[in-house]
Amino acid sequence: MSPVWLGHPTLAPIRGQRALVTGGAGFIGSHIAQGLLDCGAQVTVLDDLSSGHAHNVPADAAFIEGSILEERSLDRAIEGCTLVYHQAAMVSVPQSVEQPEQCLMVNVLGTQRVLEAARRVGATRVMLAASAAAYGDTPQLPSSETDPTAPCSPYAMSKLAGEQLLRVWNRTHGLETLSLRYFNIFGPRQDPRSPYAAVISAFADRLAAGKSPMIFGDGSQTRDFTHISNVVLANLLAGAAERSWAGEVVNIGTGRSISLLELARTMSTVVGFSGEPVHEPARAGDVAHSRADIAVVRELLGYEPMTDLEEGLRDTLAWHASTT
Numbered sequence: 001m002s003p004v005w006l007g008h009p010t011l012a013p014i015r016g017q018r019a020l021v022t023g024g025a026g027f028i029g030s031h032i033a034q035g036l037l038d039c040g041a042q043v044t045v046l047d048d049l050s051s052g053h054a055h056n057v058p059a060d061a062a063f064i065e066g067s068i069l070e071e072r073s074l075d076r077a078i079e080g081c082t083l084v085y086h087q088a089a090m091v092s093v094p095q096s097v098e099q100p101e102q103c104l105m106v107n108v109l110g111t112q113r114v115l116e117a118a119r120r121v122g123a124t125r126v127m128l129a130a131s132a133a134a135y136g137d138t139p140q141l142p143s144s145e146t147d148p149t150a151p152c153s154p155y156a157m158s159k160l161a162g163e164q165l166l167r168v169w170n171r172t173h174g175l176e177t178l179s180l181r182y183f184n185i186f187g188p189r190q191d192p193r194s195p196y197a198a199v200i201s202a203f204a205d206r207l208a209a210g211k212s213p214m215i216f217g218d219g220s221q222t223r224d225f226t227h228i229s230n231v232v233l234a235n236l237l238a239g240a241a242e243r244s245w246a247g248e249v250v251n252i253g254t255g256r257s258i259s260l261l262e263l264a265r266t267m268s269t270v271v272g273f274s275g276e277p278v279h280e281p282a283r284a285g286d287v288a289h290s291r292a293d294i295a296v297v298r299e300l301l302g303y304e305p306m307t308d309l310e311e312g313l314r315d316t317l318a319w320h321a322s323t324t
């Protein structure tokens with residue numbers, strides 16, 4: 001798949017800038033790092049490899065192995081950076097329930113430290129990987145940025161706190177900040193073997209092994225599955241925008257949703273697998289339905305999802321097949 005951002009005229013301001021991607025050895029951060037390199041930026045990745053892998057870091061990026069909580073690593077990584085893409089986090093909801101303190105430490109204190117380091121070195125803007133989890137488990141559909149928030153886990157709460165920190169660092173220090181609330185993101189390099197694997201990578205992993213996708217519950221749950229290329233594009237547009245940011249929050253999704261049952265069948269069709277999905281008991285706390293309203297991000301960033309679900313699934317399944 002050729003990157004959708006190549007030749008995008010509005011991304012020219014990124015050329016020549018220096019960018020830090022925290023969590024750049026992870027799924028989303030590594031793609032943002034590559035997108036920045038494609039646009040002519042110099043990129044440093046800071047990652048402690050707690051859930052990411054060194055081999056995900058693009059070859060042309062500088063890699064510092066360390067935590068956002070360690071001042072020395074952070075200072076070294078952020079030196080000279082104008083753009084900061086803060087993707088590092090404890091990303092799992094169940095893990096955040098088991099280890100709430102560690103979650104708040106990394107996702108809240110860690111975000112504060114990244115903001116403070118960005119302020120110290122005079123960075124221009126910080127973009128945060130925020131989450132649709134902020135809308136809670138019975139969101140209005142489609143969810144829009146002005147809807148009430150109702151975090152239901154330490155993870156969701158910590159991501160929402162991150163958004164607030166970005167607002168405060170803008171108000172108190174004039175640092176430009178923008179929070180991008182990601183809906184269900186999928187694509188190559190999403191770890192299928194993690195105990196917290198996201199559904200598409202889990203389905204893809206089973207299909208690559210010739211097994212039926214496994215669904216928790218009846219499969220009527222719906223999600224706004226968003227291919228990683230759309231997320232990278234949104235982040236690049238945020239970094240390149242002529243306007244300045246003042247702590248705004250934008251949804252990053254497609255505005256469309258699909259049930260898990262339909263998803264499993266579509267993925268099976270793409271790989272030519274004829275079996276039906278298998279069902280396991282529903283998991284407590286799973287959101288029934290989720291879908292983004294993307295009017296605000298369209299307006300503020302000129303963002304339009306450029307990779308649709310089927311194309312994104314083909315890309316992801318091809319990657320899984322190549323790694324199995």
Ligand SMILES: NC(=O)c1ccc[n+]([C@@H]2O[C@H](COP(=O)([O-])OP(=O)(O)OC[C@H]3O[C@@H](n4cnc5c(N)ncnc54)[C@H](O)[C@@H]3O)[C@@H](O)[C@H]2O)c1
Nearest residue numbers: 023025026027028048049050051052067068088089129185
């Ligand atoms: N994947 C999704 O659908 C989704 C949805 C909403 C929000 N997000 C957010 O997007 C971001 C990236 O998620 P992902 O799906 O790529 O997960 P990921 O686990 O692949 O990436 C997270 C990265 O952060 C690194 N990290 C964790 N703690 C760190 C620390 N203290 N210092 C330095 N690095 C650290 C990990 O090693 C990993 O490489 C996260 O902030 C997550 O909360 C993801």
